[in-house]
Amino acid sequence: MTTDTHSTSTSRLRHDPLVRGLGWASALLGVPQVAAPAAFARALGVGDSPRHRVATTAVGVRELTAATGLLGRPRPVWLWSRVGGDLMDLAALTRALKNHDGRGVGRTVAATAAVTAITATDVYAAVTRTHRSAPVELTATTTVNESPDEVHSLWSDLERLPDFMAHLDEVRVTGPRTSHWRASAPFGKTVEWDAEITQDVPGQLIAWRSVDGADVDNSGEVRFEPAPGDRGTEIRVTLRYDLPGGPLGKAAARYFGEEPHQQLDDDLRRFKQIAETGEVVRSEGAPGGKRARGEFPQHPARPLTEGELKEALA
Structure with missing residues (x-):
């Protein structure tokens, strides 16, 4: 990873509200523990012995060390240090509960519950702010029964991309070659970025990349080639991006039904339907759980009801 990448990551974390909040939480916890350790230990109900x-x-x-890192030059390692510290604290509190003499046990139980909640928050922050793998690369292909020029023109209408790309909430054109994107991400997060078109060859190619400061660095290209046998256009899509949370984020995304390869295949299927019919074919039979299927519900084919048949013949 280059120095520029480190600088960009640090800049993002420095302005991340959750990271800064955890930094201040470390500071507020650390000061009384260092300044008045005996009183702090008694407040937890674990006693104030020298040990x-x-x-x-x-x-x-x-x-305090974690606070210095998170508030000064934040990097994921400081978030993981908090996770490690949380696990040590939970282990210590568990031992204290087992050996408790009964005095102040309520405070110790409350402290254990609070540390458990903090641990969950720290794990979430560490996983979603860590990029440990090379950029993910996805590829997909489909054939559309339209000419390359027509398909290229439809894809070039960036503000229509959310019509068939399930994870996209909005694309707003901001200039001749620039646009602003907002998308849903794993763990219920929303990410945003500005992008620029790097190549645009009518009927052949569209390529783009995110600009500096993107929540998720990404790039991609769509190639349009005449399909064999004059059967329309073959679309080849390549996407490259850093999935939030690295491999852990990827595993979690798959667990929660947001597997990126399947998502891209679904997006292309819907694009094909829009290009050929003007709308997404809907069916009630799509399995639940996948966000994309929930946003683009489909309805199974069925005979017309008597009322619908009369209306159609009227």
Whole structure:
């Protein structure tokens, strides 16, 4: 990974509200643990013996170190350090509960519940802000019974892309070769970026890439080639991007029904329908769970009802 990539990632995290919030949380927890370890330990209901004071001070130093990293020059490693620290805290609190003499046990239980919630937040932040793999590359192909010029013209209408691309919420043209995109991402997140068209050859090719500052760096191209036997146009799509959360994010996306390869195939199927019929064919029989299928519900073929038949013949 290049220095420029590190700088871009740091810049994004520095302005990330969740990352900054976790940084301030570390600072607010660390100061009293270092300044008054005995009082802090008593507040947790674990006692203020020398061993507990030393442990509390060590945790406070760890929190302040994480705060310095997250508020100064944030990188995913600081988020993962919080996750590691959370697991250590949970282990310590669990041991304290097992060996508790009964005094202040309610406070210890409450502290354990709070740390469990914080751990979940830290894991979410670390996974969704970590990019550990090379950019994901997706490819897909379909054949549309229209000419290359017609298909190219339809795809070039960027503001219509959300009509068939399930993950896209909005594409807004901002200039002759620039546009702003907003899309849904795993874990219910929304990502946005500005993009520029790098190549546009009528009837042959459209290529684009995101500009600096994108939530998700991405690029891609769509090639339009005459299909064999004069059967319309063969569309070849290539997408490259960093999936939020790296491999963990990819696994989670697949688990929650947002597997990117299948999503791209579904997008092309809907594009083919729009190009050939002017609309997406709908069916109630599409299986639930996949967001794309939920947004583009389909209805199985069925005989017309008596009322519908009368209306059609009227």
